[in-house]
Amino acid sequence: MHAERGALLDVRDLHVTFTKGGHVVQAVSGVSFTLARGETLGLVGESGCGKSTTGRAVAQVIRPTSGSVRLGDVELTAARSRSLRRERTRLQMIFQDPVSSLNPRRRVRDIVAEPLDIWGLAKGAERARIVDDLLEAVGLDPRLAGPSYPRQFSGGQCQRISIARALAMRPEVLICDEIVSALDVSVQAQILNLVEDLKASLGLTVLFIAHDLAVVKNVSDRVAVMYLGRLCEVATAESLYRSPRHPYTAALLAAVLEPDPRAPRHHAPLQGEPPSPLSPPSGCRFRTRCPNAQARCAEEVPELRELDAGHKVACHFPLERRAA
Amino acid sequence: MSTSGPVAGSHPALLSVGDLRTSFSTPRGTLVAVDGVSFELARGETLGVVGESGSGKTVLARSILGLLPGARTTIEGSVRFDGDELVGASAQAMRAVRGARISMVFQDPMSSLNPVHRVGNQIAEALRVHLKVSRRVAREAAIGLLAQVGIPSPAERARAYPLQLSGGMRQRVMIAIALACGPELLLADEPTTGLDVTIQAQILDLLEDQRRLRQMAMILVTHDLGVVATRTDRVMVMYAGRVVELAPTARLFEHVRMPYTEGLLGSMPRLDEPSHTRLAAIPGRPPDLVTRPAGCAFSPRCPYATAQCHAASPPLVADPADPDHLYACWHPIAAARDLHAPRGADAR
């Protein structure tokens, strides 16, 4: 898939390194992907894999240590503070914790109108109208919700408010960082449907970060799997789930507990724990838990290469393709 | 498909809960968290308790063990464990039961483990409190337990502090503490929530293996229907403090009767569905447990609700065709589901 040419978001060789009291943590080590306009890319992985850090680095909330993040034709990593302030608003983030995402001392209508106020985009009646439209678009009654405070709302409703706020500036890209993980199953479904509806009606491009594979599959066109700071596999949702080529992806899929009593029970497909990001294994980082690991895996870092159309894998000994 | 079922032979039930009611007095009024729950658990059986937040599942587990802060809590009803009544039992009697005969594993191991004590000592303490063994014996037994729960280099790890261990390891330590004195019943309250998917599978396998080895009964409390589907004998669905459906696991999934359970299953995204399948979300949210309107608690959100549903609360009754399957609904769903049929309505 030559998405590079028409890509709205082009991330190349992104590195994010933290130093914590002398220890160096490579949270993100050379991640590259593209997002075409109107596409949803799911970024999935377990805790500590660096997916949230990637999302924040793309949104420039954390400054990347190195690498390039190109939005349209603007290189975000090179932008300096004033132009960065302006360009950043084209990418908006929604976070995991619905409650800490909203300032408890401000009314909902002011929270949602904040971007308009910062940039002086609308005042008075126009501003109120935009806020009302946004609240309605996310399924809240503007007359009741507007003057209220965040503490009067449930988790799901708070996420709706966060979504309304994110949309106030008509961003091009929406980065959702585990937005449904803290919600009950029935509320999750409501929010996922909402995001899908808004994406369709507003023509958004979405980077959807989550650890739940079924949730990611439901909303994504393409999916990228991360492990310990690197991408393992990138493919369309369908081909990733039907025929995973990377052993880690296969193990992840096998570990998912489906609500189906007739599903075959395997014993845990993956033993052991992920290695510490302070000292990741040499070569392929997954090799310590991989059933197929061989000598080459310790010596050479596998690069992400395209096996079939649009299906990229970073593995020296990828799995066989499963028949459709 | 599922676990080794209840131990054969008509022993009386190990745990018999009768009309348990737990309420808290709050500034806004009385909050009834568990409202008349009754069920039985046979020896060696695994019961899954499923519900979302506010369903009362955690309060239920804690009420069985009497682990709720006392001042504003009222527990009524009966909890009979192997013939002994636990509700209203003396503090001494409860202490003898907790940890030794009924153990609990909690959701967040970081806040359940004392951060300033080494994990080996925490396990050893559980042993010494109940079994009155010497320090050395307890320490060695602790190392043995760590090995049983699958922690590598157990002798070394016993000297670690909780902060030095990963989430999965801490949960294993919690399980070791719970199993230390060989309980007959294990209450697991969301033991895998918050853990990675691959670690979840490991922990559930561990619980299953230990359960089978020790012939324990287990109550697995979770919000995740996927967790209960393949690892429980029976499933009990709770909503707003009441039991709304109780059935052997396979029957529950094959023939859902309660619209809430159907709604839960429908709102979960499935791996075998194409992307952008619209989820059948349940509208609205769970009710306020302080002001309980008359009628079925789920009726405001139920697509099949009638006037009867809003007026009166349905009792838990057995399906005439299948007495093991209980539900609380005026209009139970008649048709069995096909688990693998594509979801109704439009794919986007």
Added chain:
Amino acid sequence: MPEPESHEALDAAVEEAPAPLAERRDPMGATFWVCMGWLGLLAVVAVFAKYLPLQDPNAPNYLDPGANAGPSLGHLLGTDALTRDILSRLAYGARISLVIGIGATAIGIGIGGSLGMLSAYVRGRFDAGVSLVMYSGLAFPAIIAVIAVISFWGRSQWHVILVLGLFSVPLIFRLVRAATLSCATKEYVTAAKSQGATALRVVARDIFPNVAPSLVVYSVFTLGGVIATEGALAFLGFSVLPPTPSWGTLIYDASNDATTNLPLIFAPAIAIFLTLFSLNYVGERFRRRYEPLESRL
């Protein structure tokens, strides 16, 4: 914006109303209002002392009723060794104590509070540097330093205010910095930044309103502390110059004269005690009401 198709989830959610704001709150309690009453009385006396029917605090009454006279109709608390009316000295002393207290607290909160917020927001080397200075300041034995400064600089009301104010900065800095840190890591701050808000706007709109309740509470506690410290200073002879009365000076007079003039000994001590108790109690009630608000969300 084109209308999204109507779906069940959207329609139903529109009907859900937000919960009403909690109407019932724990009442503040009788003791709270008694304390507020005392503080209110103090404020009134301090501000309107001139208009109250009080004697001149420095005027001698040589003949009637003389020195160390017990309580009488004209002098409700009697007179001191220099035949001055104790009640009016107490009342004017309230004014001095409050002025010093509020002045020093204002300096402490103003400097400590803004530095604390700035430091916690900016982090990095600025934070490390300022924190180092502040922690050294905390470790410093403040009373001794204050005494030394006053000895060199001279006793005057403004000197006392300034010095006490500066020495209350480190503690307030530390408290405000902690409160700001817990705010600044919340995601609504990240959201504001990603919307292009300038640092100033973020601090003013998102951080300050959430730190403000803590600031109020710390102010109240600091006020109590300063009044107590001024009392100690005066007792040691390092506060305002005589004949200006402050409560500590009254105790100093009593101790110097070693008389058995009971009102002179007890009246200022009781006044200080009541004031400190009231401030601490009121501060504690405020803290309990406003801080759990955040965690209840």
